[in-house]
Amino acid sequence: MTLNATVDPVVEIDRVSFRFGGGPRVLEDVSLKIERGDFASVIGPNGGGKTTLVKLVVGLLKPTSGNLRVLGTTPEKARTRIGYMPQHAMMDPQFPVRVLDVVMMGRLKARPSVLGYSRADRRAAGGALAQVGLEDLGGRPFSALSGGQRQRVLLARALVTGPELLLLDEPASGLDQKVEQDFFDLLRELNRRLTIVLVSHDLGFVAGFVRTVICVHRQVDVHPTAELDGSTISAIYGGAVRMVRHDHKVEP
Amino acid sequence: MSEFLAAVVAYPFLRHALIAGVLAGIACGVVGSYVVVRRITYMAGAIAHCVLAGLGIAHYLQVARGWPVRPVHGAVAAAVVAALIIGLVSLHVREREDTIIGAVWAVGMALGVLFIALTPGYNQDLMGYLFGNILLIGRGDLWTMAVLDGFVLVVGLGMYPQLEAVSFDEEFARLRGVRVDLCVLLLMVLVALTVVLMVSIVGIVLVIALLTLPAAIAGQFTSTLRGMMALASLLAVSFTTAGLALSYSPDLPAGATTILVAGAAYLGVLGARFLLTRLRSDI
Numbered sequence: 163m164t165l166n167a168t169v170d171p172v173v174e175i176d177r178v179s180f181r182f183g184g185g186p187r188v189l190e191d192v193s194l195k196i197e198r199g200d201f202a203s204v205i206g207p208n209g210g211g212k213t214t215l216v217k218l219v220v221g222l223l224k225p226t227s228g229n230l231r232v233l234g235t236t237p238e239k240a241r242t243r244i245g246y247m248p249q250h251a252m253m254d255p256q257f258p259v260r261v262l263d264v265v266m267m268g269r270l271k272a273r274p275s276v277l278g279y280s281r282a283d284r285r286a287a288g289g290a291l292a293q294v295g296l297e298d299l300g301g302r303p304f305s306a307l308s309g310g311q312r313q314r315v316l317l318a319r320a321l322v323t324g325p326e327l328l329l330l331d332e333p334a335s336g337l338d339q340k341v342e343q344d345f346f347d348l349l350r351e352l353n354r355r356l357t358i359v360l361v362s363h364d365l366g367f368v369a370g371f372v373r374t375v376i377c378v379h380r381q382v383d384v385h386p387t388a389e390l391d392g393s394t395i396s397a398i399y400g401g402a403v404r405m406v407r408h409d410h411k412v413e414p
Numbered sequence: 415m416s417e418f419l420a421a422v423v424a425y426p427f428l429r430h431a432l433i434a435g436v437l438a439g440i441a442c443g444v445v446g447s448y449v450v451v452r453r454i455t456y457m458a459g460a461i462a463h464c465v466l467a468g469l470g471i472a473h474y475l476q477v478a479r480g481w482p483v484r485p486v487h488g489a490v491a492a493a494v495v496a497a498l499i500i501g502l503v504s505l506h507v508r509e510r511e512d513t514i515i516g517a518v519w520a521v522g523m524a525l526g527v528l529f530i531a532l533t534p535g536y537n538q539d540l541m542g543y544l545f546g547n548i549l550l551i552g553r554g555d556l557w558t559m560a561v562l563d564g565f566v567l568v569v570g571l572g573m574y575p576q577l578e579a580v581s582f583d584e585e586f587a588r589l590r591g592v593r594v595d596l597c598v599l600l601l602m603v604l605v606a607l608t609v610v611l612m613v614s615i616v617g618i619v620l621v622i623a624l625l626t627l628p629a630a631i632a633g634q635f636t637s638t639l640r641g642m643m644a645l646a647s648l649l650a651v652s653f654t655t656a657g658l659a660l661s662y663s664p665d666l667p668a669g670a671t672t673i674l675v676a677g678a679a680y681l682g683v684l685g686a687r688f689l690l691t692r693l694r695s696d697i
Contacts, residue, residue: 220589241589248585257451257582258633258642267579270590278575303637323590 171195171231172327172357173219178228180214188214192228192382201353201371204361206378212361215378216331219359220244233326245325245356247316249332255305261315262287262300268322290322291315294348310341317348328352331361346371418662428658430556431548431615431668435654437559438611439628441566443647445608446629447639448570448601452581455626456512457504457602460519461496462609462621466526468492469543469613474529485539486558489613493606496522501602505595546617546669548658555614562607570604571643577601578639615654616669624650627676631683653679 173196180189188211196202204212217223218230221237232240245268265287266279291297294314299307304315313333320328330349334342349358350371360372377383422428449458472488475481496518503514530540542550551559570577579587580597588594605625612621632645657672 222585222588242591244589246586246589248583253583254451254453256633258637258639259578259582260638263578263638264582267575267582267586268590270575270579270587270592305637319586 170198172198172200172233173359174231175218176229176231178218178225178230180211180218180223180226187226187380189218189378189382190380192378194376194382194384196357196359196374196376198357199353200374201349201358202360202374202376203372204359204376204378210379212378213331215376215382216329216359216361220246220329242323243326245320245323245328247313247320247328247330247333253304253312257304259304260300261296261302261304261307262291264304264315265290265300265318265322268319286322287318290318293321294318310337310345313337313345314348317345321352325356328356328358330358333360334362418659421662426553427551428662430551430553431658432655433556434548434551434559435615435658435672436651437556437563438608438615438624439651439654440647441563441570441608441611442624442650443628443632443645444570444643445566445604446625446650447632447642447646448577448581449605450626450629450633451639451642452601454504454605455622457500457515458605458609458625459622460500460515460522461493461602461606462613462618463519464492464496464522465489465609465613466492466543466618467522467529468526469539470526470529470533473539474533477533477535485543486555486610486614489610490562490607492522493610494603497602497606498599501599505598542617543613544617544619545667546613546615546620546672548615548668551614559611559614562611566604566607566611569600573597573600574640581639616672620669620673623673623676624653627673627680628653631680634683634687649676649679 173194175192175194178189178192179187181187192215204215206212214223218225219232219237220241221232230237233243234240262284266283268290269279269283269286288297288300291300294317296311296314296318299311299315304312307315317330317333320330328349333349334345337345349360352358353371373386375385377385422432449455468488468491469485470488471492472483472485475488476483476485499518500515503518504511507514526543527540541547576587576592576597577600579590579592580594580601584594587597608625609621612624616624628646628649629642631649632642636642636645653676654672656675658668660666660675661668661671
């Protein structure tokens with residue numbers, strides 16, 4: 163094991179295929195590497211296997227064939243070192259829980275502790291909320307927050323686990339453009355110390371700060387962002403795609 | 415009301431019924447809150463109806479075969495078996511989950527009816543099993559209930575962070591290393607034991623209402639799961655007590671009265687909330 167960035171992949175996928183039960187293959191013969199410090203975006207059409215790929219990386223699904231290594235070990239062993247942020251649309255909006263309690267779930271231990279969360283857990287959760295700019299909302303019901311605020315809370319929950327790899331599934335779905343911009347500024351800041359893998363069906367995020375683009379449509383292609391152009395995209399999505407440019411930030 | 419209070423002083427069976435209502439009510443608030451936030455009312459219903467199989471089989475073995483078992487033992491066994499089957503189904507066969515749960519529900523009920531019919535003698539117990547007979551609770555039953563209640567509370571509150579996280583976001587909890595499958599099965603067993611606790615009070619058919627209504631009302635007033643549990647427990651205890659008190663003088667069934675009190679409270683809270691939002695939006 164060396165710490166040289168070029169030979170220190172955080173995620174290594176080797177000829178992985180996956181299918182649900184006896185169904186058709188969702189992923190076919192996928193091989194890719196994500197290096198430490200990368201900011202990778204997983205894009206592709208809906209139903210193309212993006213979320214499946216993410217779930218394989220965290221070990222929620224097992225590959226039908228092939229091999230995955232995450233942070234130098236198996237996905238199951240690595241999973242507690244991954245900060246995972248699921249799609250917030252999956253949450254029950256009526257669940258009675260306060261913001262700070264949601265963040266503290268990131269401090270859960272495998273073994274039940276008789277006294278529940280400790281003072282240190284509470285402090286760490288407060289710190290993570292401050293990192294995402296929501297330190298004043300800890301006592302609010304999760305259900306009372308806006309979509310953008312909920313995203314930030316779930317990001318704080320992922321951060322409080324002290325992850326080496328941040329894995330975000332469609333973090334920008336349902337956000338307006340201003341909120342989205344703030345969110346991605348925050349991610350760019352975090353990318354200074356964390357490897358980030360981001361799933362998105364919106365090609366717009368590709369522009370600007372993402373370094374590697376992983377295109378998933380049953381099979382996988384990996385591109386450095388600079389190489390990506392219209393023809394690659396239409397090949398993946400199977401048709402003309404309206405590209406949204408996000409590099410419209412005006413310097414003062 | 416004074417007649418009821420005098421009767422409580424005079425008759426031990428009423429005191430037993432009141433204590434049973436308190437024991438069941440507390441467990442009901444804690445476990446019912448998990449049931450409501452996880453949206454597994456249907457599973458709890460199936461478990462409740464399987465209790466009839468346990469009651470019927472144990473009663474048959476006791477009366478017809480002379481085994482030293484009591485119906486409550488059968489109830490615990492049947493509820494736990496049903497809970498484990500339903501828990502495993504929900505974890506592993508997601509696609510046909512509702513069909514299988516429906517089947518478990520009906521088969522449990524059918525087994526119970528069969529064994530009750532096979533048991534010699536009058537079968538006046540059937541109505542008690544289905545709709546509750548709080549007046550049949552003896553001192554021995556109270557001890558069994560206290561033990562079940564203690565277990566439910568120790569596990570349900572002791573594993574609160576894990577169960578809360580699993581209920582809120584199962585996948586995330588799994589990634590934190592929480593043994594989600596074990597938590598889900600444990601929660602189903604807690605539901606089973608709580609159902610058994612309540613069966614003597616409101617009966618198999620009415621259990622679901624007492625499990626969900628207090629938690630649903632509490633959910634309108636609290637923003638945390640623990641707050642919901644505390645308030646739901648308080649409400650459940652109040653409902654069983656009110657049900658007993660109100661039904662005593664006119665000689666009404668206590669279980670049905672309890673459920674009607676709970677249902678009226680739920681409708682009242684929803685109605686008041688609806689009117690309040692209407693008033694606010696008018697201003």
